[in-house]
Amino acid sequence: MQEGTFHLPPAEGPDLPGAGHGGMRGIRRAAGRARHSLVNSPLTRRIIIINLIALNVMVAGIFYLNATRESLVVQRAAALVAEAELIANVFEARMRQAPGPSALLADEGAVAASLASLSLRNGIEVFIFDDGRRLLGQTRGSRAGASLAVLGEQPARRTPVSNAIAFVWDGIAGLFTPASRRSSPTLDERLRTLVQRTLAQGTVIRTELDTAGGAVISATAPIRHGGAALGVVAVASPAGEIDALVHGERERVLQMFVVALAVSVGLSLVLSSTIANPLARLAEAAELGRERNLGGTGEGRVRIPDLSARADEIGRLSRALSGMVAALYNRIEGNEQFAADVAHEIKNPLASLQSAVGTLRRIQRADQRERLLEVIEHDVRRLDRLVSDISNASRLDAELVKEDQESFDLLQMLGNLNTHLAGTAALREIDYITDLPAGPIMLHGLEARLAQVFVNLITNAISFCEPGDAIRVWVRERQSRVLVVVEDTGPGIPEEALDMIFRRFYSQRPEQSFGDNSGLGLAISRQIVEAHGGVIWAENIRPTDADPTSEPLGARFVVGLPA
Template structure:
């Protein structure tokens, strides 16, 4: 930790200017990973977002559905089919009206008059521009037509003026399609016929049975042309046929206008979709990029031999989505990893310190043994050496068990078992050891079984350790009581003894590694890892363990305790 001596901690202005960090808040220089992440964020722009594979996927998938929708609308072309049907119905009505007019003029004729009379009647009709009529006799010979007749035009009607729309997008796409298709297809004759060419004879002769015929075709330029033929009937006699053709391309213009509107909306939808996709991608890709960059920068810097930096995962937990959860999970994982690393470092330091004590005692005893003259002194020194060797062996064994505990707790499979049955077996086994020492052993367990989910062998190790500790602190005439009670969703297992109790200053230290509070006669007989291992096992099962002294009711808390109590709480 950086030195803070000489700073006036009450001078808040000085602290703010100096950016003083006290205690455990300091874990590295501020110019580490965070500064590089800040630089990357400042340099980030649209280009960097465009390089993001995730952003490209978001934009692509958002546009794909829109493109399929518009392509389907243009391919199915529902508005063109509707317009064609309406135009065909309208042209049928126009043709029948023309036939009715001719029938009214020639109501008393048995055959069609000459062409001049029919032409005069056609000239009186006010047909729209581009619409032409043809009259045929029963043999299929053209009698007269409106070709060449000067038309004054129909006066405009208010509300029916067609609004001419620009179709730049549609015309551009059509020209591209015609250019591409022209490279792979050869020119063929049109299936239909134009309005400037009279309808085919076979089409007109189909009306001889009194039916109306409708034909939709294309002229030489690919424009839609509609033709309707109907018979002229007077008194049930067929005087001939009349055929009316529509203007070239009138439906195509309307279709282009409708397609233009669809394409304009498509362009606007694309712009909106791309904009929203970019916003969505920035809220997803950028935070994920920051998380990945923080991990990569920390990895790269820690891989160097000099000036490693702590990995700092950006705090995005304020986001109410999966990215916020991911940030919190990564921060928790990094914190747990560093805690584990620091714990291992502290454990290694504690191991080295604990091993030094018996080694120093051994060195001293061996050195003294070389100069000892008396046999009783040599025997006493050999006893010290034997005691230290056993202490080292026990210490190394406990250290080995403690170091493997984490991995073994992860590998072993949990199962459901009867906790009271396990405690009963332990009480039967250790009760004999207590009675041989003159210690009364009391087992107070419920009659009904209590089933829990966990590692039976590891939990048994905990209770064996606690009961063994209680026996070691008791003397002849003391008592040990083991009892258990179920409380809602937890079960409490309590080990009580009437021994000397635990010093108040040691209540929170006895679960630390290598800490041992033993009488002078038992020095060196324990490694101080038993309670630490027990705490680790209980917490791995989601439980709690604590120690307290047993005191008489309403007594002074500073009075001598009546014994010690260890409580283990486990989830049911």
């Protein structure tokens, strides 16, 4: 694949089914967006379900722990006790005015008249029993606006949703209603059972009195005369009054639950749109790149959606994916350029070999044939060196990732190199000077690879020096950096080549040294240093910085590594 094969798809233009590859791309993208819609998103469903579980647990807890019924029962029971004792006091006062103690209770007309004179709130029922449990009279209150039960008589405030919920609620509650309640006797029969207890103990309260009309609250008080209990006043709340009030409270809670449910689903969709949609876009871009790779369509670069402005994990993911894709494309382009450079570098010695072999067939003189054989041998050595260096360079990236980094002493490693390379410099009558600080300098990295860098720099300096020149290797610590400097008194580096010498296959060598180097040494050195988070550069040594045009006194290579 060459660099020219990368191109962007057209920014405009319809993607129609009949428009060739463009139409198919439009169909695939539309299908991808449909697959990742909010409705079909598993992440969206998970967010909604989790939020609804929390909401349902909260509402169930409200119903389970709600004290509304208990508080209403206590209030209504206290009111009924007061009313029962008040009615008993009324009868006791009239008994004191009657000719005989039991004359009033013996006259059902008088009892009815006394009950008729009472002002009772709407729905309340009053029963009068004698000491033999015989019902003497009863009445029902009709004072409008005085009953709490009117709260349950407002159907206009109910909504279809609340009615449906109430219907379901009543159906479920009916399953757990005891059979005794569904076949309960009448209210007066239930109150009659309390007469003897009231005569013996005084006021009696029953908060759960089951009747055919529903549960009621009752209070019974004795009617006394001269210290003796002659009758009983029984006051009962309207049937189902408490249930109606509690039912109304529950309906209001359920109505709020429906509102909270709608708000929760809406907020869940909003939250999901800020999470699921960006993730779906990132996944769609990655899947599109995979499909292009599998199909070999080469439709252009994979473009990751730019979500880097977000200050959350999705923004981090977008930046990471964009950086990863950019790094991959840079690596692909680098490999393509490297392959092109390799082809170009190998082509030169092959062309020379082809020319020498063709000429060798026509040459008859022995000295000329010998010279051509030397050229062929030189080109073969050049090809062998070139192939070896290319192989090492191509494996370098993978090896830098696979090898485990360890801590090592930089000074000890340089000391070993200096001991070995000083002998090589002495053979060429080159002075070898070292300036290393005392004490260890610990670094974390690949010791063998960094040693390869310094060997390349020092041997490179030796190759450019002549007898009588000098090489100096020195180390300094600068805050969080360690500088390793290799200087020589050779011819220096042309100013225009200071940056190019680190490119692959670039070589600035004398003509007599042509073909002895592949031009990969400094490129490999920079790759190793940058893999360790460091920097490397080259500069000329000049007698004064004020005159950049003066002849250089030599070359200096500086390697900066994190301490």
